[in-house]
Amino acid sequence: MNKKTPAGLYIHVPFCMQKCRYCDFYSFPKGDEYFEIYKNRVIEAIGFYGKRYARCYNSLYFGGGTPLLLGEKRLCEIMEAAKHFLTSDAEVTAEGNPGAAERIDFRKLRAAGINRLSFGLQSADERELSALGRIHSPKEAAETVKAAQSAGFDNISLDLMLGIPYQTEDSIIKSIDFCNSLGVQHISSYMLKIEEGTPLSKSELRFLCADEEKMADFYLLACSELKKRGFEQYEISNFAKGGKKSFHNLRYWLDDEYIGIGPSAHSFMEGRRFYFDRNIKDFLGKPFDETEREESSGGGWEEYAMLRLRLSEGLDVSELERRFPEISAGEILEKARPFEKPGLLKISGSRISFTPKGFLLSNALTAEILY
Numbered sequence: 001m002n003k004k005t006p007a008g009l010y011i012h013v014p015f016c017m018q019k020c021r022y023c024d025f026y027s028f029p030k031g032d033e034y035f036e037i038y039k040n041r042v043i044e045a046i047g048f049y050g051k052r053y054a055r056c057y058n059s060l061y062f063g064g065g066t067p068l069l070l071g072e073k074r075l076c077e078i079m080e081a082a083k084h085f086l087t088s089d090a091e092v093t094a095e096g097n098p099g100a101a102e103r104i105d106f107r108k109l110r111a112a113g114i115n116r117l118s119f120g121l122q123s124a125d126e127r128e129l130s131a132l133g134r135i136h137s138p139k140e141a142a143e144t145v146k147a148a149q150s151a152g153f154d155n156i157s158l159d160l161m162l163g164i165p166y167q168t169e170d171s172i173i174k175s176i177d178f179c180n181s182l183g184v185q186h187i188s189s190y191m192l193k194i195e196e197g198t199p200l201s202k203s204e205l206r207f208l209c210a211d212e213e214k215m216a217d218f219y220l221l222a223c224s225e226l227k228k229r230g231f232e233q234y235e236i237s238n239f240a241k242g243g244k245k246s247f248h249n250l251r252y253w254l255d256d257e258y259i260g261i262g263p264s265a266h267s268f269m270e271g272r273r274f275y276f277d278r279n280i281k282d283f284l285g286k287p288f289d290e291t292e293r294e295e296s297s298g299g300g301w302e303e304y305a306m307l308r309l310r311l312s313e314g315l316d317v318s319e320l321e322r323r324f325p326e327i328s329a330g331e332i333l334e335k336a337r338p339f340e341k342p343g344l345l346k347i348s349g350s351r352i353s354f355t356p357k358g359f360l361l362s363n364a365l366t367a368e369i370l371y
């Protein structure tokens with residue numbers, strides 16, 4: 001095994017208790033009948049890709065779906081297979097539903113090596129949660145976080161959503177205070193996007209979601225309220241206390257390598273990008289290398305620059321020029337300068353970083369300065 005260049009490992013678990021109204025991820029309700037064979041197939045895939053790339057992993061992320069639905073026994077078995085490839089300091093995250101407390105033994109997960117949890121809280125307001133089709137209550141979420149903390153988890157992330165039906169500035173602050181009072185280390189604050197084909201996109205509730213202007217106000221409010229409570233923004237939607245950034249997610253923005261296992265999971269290894277179709281039957285039944293689909297090769301200067309501009313630390317254009325000599329750092333700096341005065345970005349030496357106001361216009365601003 002090549003221990004010098006660790007990669008990341010992502011395991012997709014496409015099962016949920018029930019489908020949330022806004023969700024476009026590859027996941028489906030329950031699926032209990034698949035749990036055992038799915039776990040076995042994931043273990044096979046860990047061995048297959050472990051052999052193909054002979055790499056160790058310094059991060060593992062169980063995403064979904066709702067990975068905790070698999071139950072601690074199956075998750076521990078997957079961890080047993082994965083640990084042969086994990087570095088001793090690997091960050092190992094599992095996503096879950098905040099109503100998980102009664103159904104999972106967090107101590108067993110912690111003992112198996114999972115050291116970070118991420119829960120989709122979305123809101124601490126009952127009416128907002130019900131509009132999204134979430135099945136937990138704020139009380140259950142608090143109990144779940146406390147149960148995880150008592151089991152030794154000191155790195156917990158909560159997701160918040162902006163633009164939900166019925167949401168107000170006051171309710172956003174209430175939700176942020178709720179997270180803060182639970183003593184979590186990380187918050188991801190996403191803007192709700194109404195995806196075509198989801199139940200939300202066909203429901204009257206869509207008219208109660210924030211419009212563009214309100215969404216911008218909500219986003220800036222969330223950034224400033226999180227900052228007041230000590231959460232440092234390190235990416236468009238991610239905030240951490242005490243340096244507890246998501247190491248695994250950072251690797252996507254830093255263009256580091258990772259293997260993704262499971263239907264819909266993407267990989268970037270040795271300059272090659274590929275993914276599995278959104279089809280559980282293919283994942284379970286066909287040879288892995290026959291179900292991989294190629295993506296563009298990636299790794300070009302645009303991808304490097306765009307991904308770094310998502311981060312608060314921004315893009316060092318001298319470094320960009322060093323890696324891609326066809327790019328002129330000076331030209332990019334000149335294009336960026338007019339956006340400094342209106343407060344959309346900051347320039348410090350050769351580094352360009354977007355402010356929260358700039359993040360709101362991220363796509364347009366990135367295009368303006370790179371092209």
Ligand code: SF4
Pocket residue numbers: 015016017018019020023024025027064065066097120
């Ligand atoms: S729990 Fe997450 S993955 Fe599952 S349906 Fe809801 S939003 Fe989608």
